[in-house]
Amino acid sequence: MTRTSRQVNLASRPNGAPVRENFAVVEAEVSAPGEGDIVVANRFMSVDPYMRGRMNDVRSYIPPFQIGQPLDGGAVGEVIESNSPDIAVGDHVVHGLGWREIAVLPAAHAQPAAQVEGVSLSANLGVLGMPGMTAYAGLVEVASFQEGDAVFVSGAAGAVGSLVGQLAKKKGASLVVGSAGTDAKVAWLTEELGFDAAFNYKNGSVGKQLGSAAPDGIDVYFDNVGGDHLQAAIHALKPHGRVALCGAISMYNNTEPAPGPNNLTLAIGKRLNLRGFIVSDHAHMRGDFVREVGGWLADGTITAQETVMQGIDSAAEAFIGLLDGANTGKMVVEL
Amino acid sequence: MTRTSRQVNLASRPNGAPVRENFAVVEAEVSAPGEGDIVVANRFMSVDPYMRGRMNDVRSYIPPFQIGQPLDGGAVGEVIESNSPDIAVGDHVVHGLGWREIAVLPAAHAQPAAQVEGVSLSANLGVLGMPGMTAYAGLVEVASFQEGDAVFVSGAAGAVGSLVGQLAKKKGASLVVGSAGTDAKVAWLTEELGFDAAFNYKNGSVGKQLGSAAPDGIDVYFDNVGGDHLQAAIHALKPHGRVALCGAISMYNNTEPAPGPNNLTLAIGKRLNLRGFIVSDHAHMRGDFVREVGGWLADGTITAQETVMQGIDSAAEAFIGLLDGANTGKMVVEL
Numbered sequence: 001m002t003r004t005s006r007q008v009n010l011a012s013r014p015n016g017a018p019v020r021e022n023f024a025v026v027e028a029e030v031s032a033p034g035e036g037d038i039v040v041a042n043r044f045m046s047v048d049p050y051m052r053g054r055m056n057d058v059r060s061y062i063p064p065f066q067i068g069q070p071l072d073g074g075a076v077g078e079v080i081e082s083n084s085p086d087i088a089v090g091d092h093v094v095h096g097l098g099w100r101e102i103a104v105l106p107a108a109h110a111q112p113a114a115q116v117e118g119v120s121l122s123a124n125l126g127v128l129g130m131p132g133m134t135a136y137a138g139l140v141e142v143a144s145f146q147e148g149d150a151v152f153v154s155g156a157a158g159a160v161g162s163l164v165g166q167l168a169k170k171k172g173a174s175l176v177v178g179s180a181g182t183d184a185k186v187a188w189l190t191e192e193l194g195f196d197a198a199f200n201y202k203n204g205s206v207g208k209q210l211g212s213a214a215p216d217g218i219d220v221y222f223d224n225v226g227g228d229h230l231q232a233a234i235h236a237l238k239p240h241g242r243v244a245l246c247g248a249i250s251m252y253n254n255t256e257p258a259p260g261p262n263n264l265t266l267a268i269g270k271r272l273n274l275r276g277f278i279v280s281d282h283a284h285m286r287g288d289f290v291r292e293v294g295g296w297l298a299d300g301t302i303t304a305q306e307t308v309m310q311g312i313d314s315a316a317e318a319f320i321g322l323l324d325g326a327n328t329g330k331m332v333v334e335l
Numbered sequence: 336m337t338r339t340s341r342q343v344n345l346a347s348r349p350n351g352a353p354v355r356e357n358f359a360v361v362e363a364e365v366s367a368p369g370e371g372d373i374v375v376a377n378r379f380m381s382v383d384p385y386m387r388g389r390m391n392d393v394r395s396y397i398p399p400f401q402i403g404q405p406l407d408g409g410a411v412g413e414v415i416e417s418n419s420p421d422i423a424v425g426d427h428v429v430h431g432l433g434w435r436e437i438a439v440l441p442a443a444h445a446q447p448a449a450q451v452e453g454v455s456l457s458a459n460l461g462v463l464g465m466p467g468m469t470a471y472a473g474l475v476e477v478a479s480f481q482e483g484d485a486v487f488v489s490g491a492a493g494a495v496g497s498l499v500g501q502l503a504k505k506k507g508a509s510l511v512v513g514s515a516g517t518d519a520k521v522a523w524l525t526e527e528l529g530f531d532a533a534f535n536y537k538n539g540s541v542g543k544q545l546g547s548a549a550p551d552g553i554d555v556y557f558d559n560v561g562g563d564h565l566q567a568a569i570h571a572l573k574p575h576g577r578v579a580l581c582g583a584i585s586m587y588n589n590t591e592p593a594p595g596p597n598n599l600t601l602a603i604g605k606r607l608n609l610r611g612f613i614v615s616d617h618a619h620m621r622g623d624f625v626r627e628v629g630g631w632l633a634d635g636t637i638t639a640q641e642t643v644m645q646g647i648d649s650a651a652e653a654f655i656g657l658l659d660g661a662n663t664g665k666m667v668v669e670l
Contacts, residue, residue: 053604061574061604226600239396248600260595265561265583267611269388269396274609276602 003030003039007070007100008315014055017253017323022055023316028070030102038093038107039081044332045098045312046074046125047319048159049224052252061278071099076113076124077335083107094124101312101335114290116298120306126330127297127304128290130279131159135222136289137282138244139164139171142275143220147172150214152233154178155224155249156198157185159330163293164222165195166302177213179206179229181325188328193303207232220244226251231261237272245276253323305329338365338374342405342435343650349390352588352658357390358651363405365437373428373442374416379667380433380647381409381460382654383494384559387587396613406434411448411459412670418442429459436647436670449625451633455641461665462632462639463625465614466494470557471624472617473579474499474506477610478555482507485549487568489513490559490584491533492520494665498628499557500530501637512548514541514564516660523663528638542567555579561586566596572607580611588658640664 004027011024033039051073054065065071075098079091084107087093092113097103113124126132138160139145151168155161156178168176178189178198189198197213210218210232219241221233226248233243251258267274296302307327309318315333322331339362346359368374386408389400400406410433414426419442422428428445432438448459461467473495474480486503490496491513503511513524513533524533532548545553545567554576556568561583568578586593602609631637642662644653650668657666 230599231595245599245603247603251600257597259597260566260599262592262594264565264580264595264599265586267609268580268582269613270611271613271616272611274602276605276607278604278606281606 003102004028005030005100005102006312008312009070010055010065010067012067013057014052014253016255018052018055018316018320020316020320023319025313025315031104033081033083033104035083036106036108037083037104038079038087038110040075040077040093040095040097040103040105040110041080042075042077042098042101042103042335043092044076044122044125044334045100045315046130047315047322047331047333048073048131049247049249049252049322051319052323072096073098074125074130075103076121077103092121094129099315114294116294119297119304122306122308122330122332122334123297123304125332126159126306127163127302128294131330132163132293133282133286133289134246134279135160135163135167136293137279137285138222138246138277139167139220141282141285142277143222143242143244145171145173145220148174149219150175150177150217151220151222152177152179152210152214152218152236153222153224154201154229155247156180156189156195157328158224159327160246161222161224162189162193162305162329163302165189166193167293168220169194170296170301175214175218177210177218179209179225185328188305201229205232207235210236217241222246223248225249227258231263234261234263234266234272237270239270241270241272243272243274245274249323307331309333311335338437339363340365340435340437341647343647344405345390345400345402347402348392349387349588351590353387353390353651353655355651355655360648360650366439368416368418368439371419371441371443372439373414373419373422373445375410375412375428375430375432375438375440375445376415377410377412377433377436377438377670378427379411379457379460379669380435380650381465382650382657382666382668383408383466384582384584384587384657386654387658407431408433409460409465410438411456412438427456429464434650449629451629454632454639457641457643457665457667457669458632458639460667461494461641462498462637463629466665467498467628468617468621468624469581469614470495470498470502471628472614472620473557473581473612474502474555476617476620477612478557478577478579480506480508480555483509484554485510485512485552486555486557487512487514487545487549487553487571488557488559489536489564490582491515491524491530492663493559494662495581496557496559497524497528497640497664498637500524501528502628503555504529505631505637510549510553512545512553514544514560520663523640536564540567542570545571552576557581558583560584562593566598569596569598569601569607572605574605576605576607578607578609580609584658642666644668646670
């Protein structure tokens with residue numbers, strides 16, 4: 001039986017902010033599954049900020065996307081054919097071949113999807129998946145969060161940031177401050193997610209707004225944004241403060257290198273520790289993560305909002321919108 | 336008995352690079368020693384880059400110098416009067432009241448000077464003192480140096496940098512690269528100190544010269560300089576690379592904030608760790624430091640060069656020259 005699947009190819013490399021013309025939805029024949037392979041009908045696919053970097057032709061920790069080839073990324077779906085004794089037809093799995101409706105892959109490259117009552121399967125791409133784990137590992141391990149710490153997180157209404165703030169509250173932060181790019185998101189952070197304070201970075205200086213929200217300074221900065229957010233955080237950090245460098249979404253669409261923080265020298269006297277990380281280095285924390293976050297999600301004390309776009313034709317729009325802050329919580333595409 | 340001592344006062348705060356007029360040598364009456372105090376005839380006083388920060392009226396990890404008051408800093412000298420049972424007249428001690436010929440201080444604020452045969456007492460201000468300990472703690476603890484690491488150190492002909500490179504070689508670095516500001520210093524690094532490679536940062540792009548010296552990248556960068564050195568190092572660092580942020584001498588005389596590294600975002604994918612530190616946080620390493628470095632100094636396998644200026648009237652010149660790279664090895668003033 002020959003199947004076809006619609007998929008999203010990289011039509012051209014973005015120059016600055018990506019546009020629709022950089023993406024092409026094409027119908028392609030699906031290769032027959034080999035020994036040990038499974039065929040998955042994707043239910044949800046993920047769009048994540050890190051994918052922007054892969055659209056440039058530069059070496060990084062993962063190879064760049066290739067023009068004329070399908071994009072890939074996190075997805076969750078139902079197994080519709082299996083040549084593996086380990087996975088049955090009807091199982092739901094998480095895997096790395098998103099940006100397409102049907103995926104063929106070795107069973108060993110798929111993980112069983114977590115299913116929490118009352119929680120959408122798509123949570124496997126967000127709060128229970130890579131972004132959730134990123135928040136968890138970044139806060140707990142990279143930033144060495146300690147009870148009583150004052151925490152600032154940028155991109156706080158995003159998939160990672162919204163969990164960072166909630167985790168910090170759960171784990172006894174003395175103060176949790178978030179920044180976001182709309183007044184509605186700011187209200188959501190304080191009214192729904194329990195942030196102590198939040199501000200709209202488009203409403204004024206990040207430094208001044210952070211200074212007002214955390215007049216005694218911060219111990220931890222979880223950076224999803226880079227740029228002036230990082231500079232303001234370095235100013236606000238107390239001695240022995242820690243920065244988890246997770247993302248720099250403000251800079252991903254830059255076509256020229258942007259100056260770094262002009263106050264990095266403060267890191268010496270304050271003994272700051274700035275640590276870049278990628279989530280895959282912290283897989284050993286997965287058990288703790290699923291137990292803690294899964295439990296809080298099940299009992300409703302953690303909120304996991306999603307922005308859901310419909311159909312593979314909206315995938316490019318979802319990704320473009322993600323980089324422009326169109327999402328509240330995790331941005332996913334339902335296929 | 337009333338004594339007088341010449342001392343160097345801060346006459347005015349430098350605006351940019353310090354000039355002679357910012358300093359005033361004055362004769363002042365020495366207060367009588369109280370119970371538990373000692374009186375020290377300083378033999379050598381230290382000038383160190385960190386003192387530049389204290390000449391600005393800004394809060395940092397140590398308070399700023401005050402106009403019209405004497406500067407202070409590391410010194411070593413001979414006890415000429417003692418009201419303490421712990422220290423005898425004739426003892427040599429290290430203490431924090433430099434920039435003056437005679438110091439009165441509580442015995443508890445002084446440490447016995449280390450005496451290594453064939454090594455000047457002034458080594459207590461350099462290789463066996465604060466700068467040496469800075470090199471040791473920064474390399475071993477802050478940068479988590481491991482055998483086989485490729486190491487780059489800037490300001491490599493300075494008191495700290497020259498020891499960093501030698502220590503790294505001693506401890507099994509696969510490659511040690513240093514930068515300095517004159518061809519003579521560069522030759523000294525490779526010919527006398529055993530650096531594998533060195534370059535004059537004034538002769539061309541730091542990034543290109545570092546790339547040539549360490550084509551496979553570096554694991555550790557020991558930063559004494561900041562600015563374009565830090566940016567070049569971030570580019571050259573391998574995954575999981577570490578940066579000890581020790582100083583930023585290229586920026587100390589800036590009157591306006593200078594842009595930070597424009598590639599700090601690379602720290603995410605490379606999982607870099609940038610850590611600022613000050614030596615006093617690492618006092619627990621002092622025993623190991625004295626044993627290791629003292630041993631290598633005694634057996635002649637570590638070189639500790641000094642640039643010695645004569646007399647308190649030359650102290651301002653010594654400090655001004657230090658910031659301009661006039662020294663090879665530790666800059667001290669003999670009193």
